[in-house]
Amino acid sequence: MRELSGKIAVVTGAASGIGRALAVRFAAEGMTLMLADVDHGGLAETAALARDAKVLTQITDVSDAASVAHLANRCFGEFGAVHVLCNNAGVYQGGHMWTRDPEDFAWLLGVNLWGVLHGIHEFVPRMIEQDTEGHIVNTVSVAGLFTAPGSGGYTVSKHAALAASHALAQDLAAAGAKLRVTALCPGSVRTRIADSARVRPPGLVNIPTQDEVDSLDRVGRMAAVGIEPSEVADLVVEAIREERFLVLTDPKYAARLRLQTETLLTGNLPSYQ
Template identity: 70%
Template sequence: MRELSDKIAVVTGAGSGIGRALALGLAAEGMALMLADVDPGPLAETASLVEGVKVLTEITDVSDPAAVQHLADRTFGELGAVHVLCNNAGVFQGGQMWTREPEDFAWLLGVNLWGVLHGIRAFVPRMIAQDTEGHILNTVSVSGLFAAPFSGAYSVSKYAAFAASQSLAQDLAMAGSKLRVTALCPGGVRTGINRSERVRPENLTVAGPTEDEVASAEIIDGLVERGIDPEQVALAAVAAIRQERFLVFTHSGYAAGLREQTEALLAGALPPFPVYE
């Protein structure tokens, strides 16, 4: 998809971090925007930073299929089309696999996986029917390729999001669609993902934190602090849309890490501890 100017993009999780950077990056390309987030204040702030293009906002919990369907209905109804869909909303919960409560998995899977699946179901059929060039960009994570200690529940959700992205891309290719897919796999980025608890639903809240959860929080805090700017991720994402690139890393060492992991798995061994930065 070479031409982005005068086209329409949807970005979920647009209130901060990578979502805000994507919104501003796509606006700079001349795209009108529908921005969604579960947190009203940051979403309004992102919209206020957009210049030169039409921008709409919608408070949306991507784990709720009805909310995402409403987002799609309003977008197509008021903007007339969607050319780029960024399923970007995501949350983090750390800790060891055996200490995580069902509510932890339900929260992470609800946002990180079902948010992508709801976006696909609500938007993609109508994007196909447009019969125009278009792109679906799913913000997965390097944790969707490399599982690590203290982030098992998060990795489960992100591995599934990567599988959904690859399957979607294969389905579209087999159907002869003009739509393309990108699985964006960032590592350490200076975002607010280490403060995800602020948007955790009350019905999925559990007692805590546990000791392993505290240890995980210290690790993720360090990764975020040393991370790259979200704007670098947005630049890579826009380039991937133009180049129709499926897999996008944000750090140069991940390609070598993926080779090492593949070799270890082919040998029947546990892959080495991944390096996320």
């Protein structure tokens, strides 16, 4: 889809980070925006930054099917169409696989995987019916490609999000649809991902274990020296125009992915570095 001006974009997780950067970049392209998040204040700030565009905002918990259905119904009701869907909302929690409670996995999978699945279910059928060019961008993470110690729950959710993106792209191609898919796999980006606890549901009590604290500290330090979210947004716009499926934010990841595949084919465990 080469021309974005005049088109309609939906961005979840739009209150900060990559979601905010996507909203601002799409606004600069002349797009109309539907922005969603659970953070009311951050959402309002993003809307103000995208003031050159027509913007609607909606408090949306992407882990809840009814909440995403409400978002889709309002968007199609107000605008009549959607051309770009960014399933971007995501949360992080660290810790070893054996120290995470079922509730921790449920939260991570609810936002990082079910958020993508709910978006697909509610938006894609109507986007297909439009019979126009369109694009779905799923924010996966480099954790959907590589596995590191101390982030098992997050990695599980992101590997699944990559699989969902791949499966969606294959289904759309087999059906002859005009929609394309991008799996966005950013590495270190200057976002608040290490502070995901701020949006953890109030009833979901969590007493951090030391391995979780160590993981959060590591992720926070990596984010602090990462690239700007605006750079990721630029890559997304380029991917939409070029119909690129996989987007890596660091060229070194390609060589790392190749080495990981070669190592797996020998039957050995790949290095996480």
